Amino acid sequence: MDWNLIGIWVAAFLTLSIYSVLYRDNPFYRFAEHLFVGVSVGYGIVLSIYQGFIPFAWNPFFAAVTGESAIGFIKLIPICIGLLFFARLSPRHTWLIRYPIAILIGFGAGVAIPNVLRANIFEQTRGTIAPFAEIAAGTLSGWGIFEAVLMVVGVICTLTYFFFSVEHRGPVKWLSKVGIAFLMIGFGSAFGNTVMGRVALLIQRVDFLLNDWLNIIS
Amino acid sequence: MKRQVPLVLCFVFGIVMIFTQFSPHSFSQWTYQEVISWALIIGPFALVLATVTLIQTHTARIRRRTEHWQYSFVVFAGLIIMVLIGIFLKPQNPMFEWLYNNVQLPMDATMFSLLAFFIASAAYRAFRARTFEASLLLITALIVMMGNVPIGDLLSNDTASKARQWILDNPNLSARRGIILGVSLGVISQSIRIILGIERSYLGGGD
Numbered sequence: 001m002d003w004n005l006i007g008i009w010v011a012a013f014l015t016l017s018i019y020s021v022l023y024r025d026n027p028f029y030r031f032a033e034h035l036f037v038g039v040s041v042g043y044g045i046v047l048s049i050y051q052g053f054i055p056f057a058w059n060p061f062f063a064a065v066t067g068e069s070a071i072g073f074i075k076l077i078p079i080c081i082g083l084l085f086f087a088r089l090s091p092r093h094t095w096l097i098r099y100p101i102a103i104l105i106g107f108g109a110g111v112a113i114p115n116v117l118r119a120n121i122f123e124q125t126r127g128t129i130a131p132f133a134e135i136a137a138g139t140l141s142g143w144g145i146f147e148a149v150l151m152v153v154g155v156i157c158t159l160t161y162f163f164f165s166v167e168h169r170g171p172v173k174w175l176s177k178v179g180i181a182f183l184m185i186g187f188g189s190a191f192g193n194t195v196m197g198r199v200a201l202l203i204q205r206v207d208f209l210l211n212d213w214l215n216i217i218s
Numbered sequence: 219m220k221r222q223v224p225l226v227l228c229f230v231f232g233i234v235m236i237f238t239q240f241s242p243h244s245f246s247q248w249t250y251q252e253v254i255s256w257a258l259i260i261g262p263f264a265l266v267l268a269t270v271t272l273i274q275t276h277t278a279r280i281r282r283r284t285e286h287w288q289y290s291f292v293v294f295a296g297l298i299i300m301v302l303i304g305i306f307l308k309p310q311n312p313m314f315e316w317l318y319n320n321v322q323l324p325m326d327a328t329m330f331s332l333l334a335f336f337i338a339s340a341a342y343r344a345f346r347a348r349t350f351e352a353s354l355l356l357i358t359a360l361i362v363m364m365g366n367v368p369i370g371d372l373l374s375n376d377t378a379s380k381a382r383q384w385i386l387d388n389p390n391l392s393a394r395r396g397i398i399l400g401v402s403l404g405v406i407s408q409s410i411r412i413i414l415g416i417e418r419s420y421l422g423g424g425d
Contacts, residue, residue, distance in 0.1 A: 011320045014324055039296040039317070056259050151391065183397075
């Protein structure tokens with residue numbers, strides 16, 4: 001049995017089933033939609049077990065049980081914390097789910113503060129003002145100076161638009177208006193790139209149907 | 219016990235994660251790596267709980283015979299087949315890879331490509347150049363799209379891709395930097411509120 005050929009037919013059937021919704025809702029689309037939910041969740045579970053639980057919890061714990069490394073017993077703590085998620089299934093013990101959630105949220109907040117400071121605030125600010133060092137050294141061309149100034153103006157005006165501690169009147173209003181113009185250019189770029197990304201996926205699916213499935217294009 | 223202990227846990231884990239990132243000491247670095255692995259261990263339990271909730275929802279649909287209840291069996295079939303093959307035969311098994319390559323991957327790509335049609339339809343209704351800002355958005359989107367396809371360069375003698383790159387590297391980047399700086403300041407202030415227990419909505423209602 002040629003499993004490769006069967007795979008192509010299955011993929012083509014599912015692709016056409018999903019595209020059939022462009023006409024209207026129908027049983028083929030509903031079948032593919034529900035299958036997609038089930039398969040995606042199943043795939044996620046398998047990956048999280050094999051890439052998260054087994055290497056980080058099961059293997060060290062098993063090594064501790066067999067006497068290879070006693071430090072693996074420490075993995076019992078996150079395992080027990082994780083098991084508290086299932087308290088959600090018992091109405092009397094639902095409150096216990098707050099423990100793992102609080103730990104994950106505290107962990108996320110603690111990791112976020114230094115990383116966001118470093119990567120998003122210091123690095124972005126440095127990137128914005130770095131060309132001015134080249135301007136001071138006299139190594140930047142006229143067009144480069146224009147771009148460096150445009151960058152600083154754009155960042156300041158965009159930030160002014162989101163600054164709600166003062167009323168947007170007078171000069172602040174005009175800075176804010178320029179900020180809106182920059183934001184519109186940013187949103188337009190994001191929109192254009194998103195559309196092209198989706199169209200590329202569409203072309204890839206059509207190419208699969210015409211080339212791999214129907215073999216029309218040689 | 220029900221509210222205070224989670225607040226203390228949140229504070230301790232938050233503070234520990236901040237300090238370990240600023241300290242180069244080996245114990246500090248070990249603690250940082252260990253707690254990161256804890257988060258990776260706890261995460262899958264949440265996913266299993268979410269799956270249990272999904273199963274409960276679809277079981278209830280079948281029991282109540284709500285509209286299109288028959289399709290809930292399809293969810294179960296996909297879920298059970300994927301989990302059984304993946305767990306017992308391992309993800310590297312050719313059967314699991316076959317299911318991923320011929321069932322999940324095509325549906326994933328097709329679902330996302332559907333958005334091309336919906337975006338086109340939404341853009342047709344929303345992109346009316348009635349104001350200066352809307353015109354700016356429309357023109358930028360058109361330049362970026364034309365700069366992304368070969369026909370754009372063919373018609374404009376390479377100007378489209380150069381204009382697209384300039385827009386992405388200059389006005390677009392400055393707007394993105396403004397947004398990133400604003401969002402980052404918000405993330406930091408919200409994280410401090412969470413760690414200090416001022417923001418406690420994640421605890422939910424009740425006792």
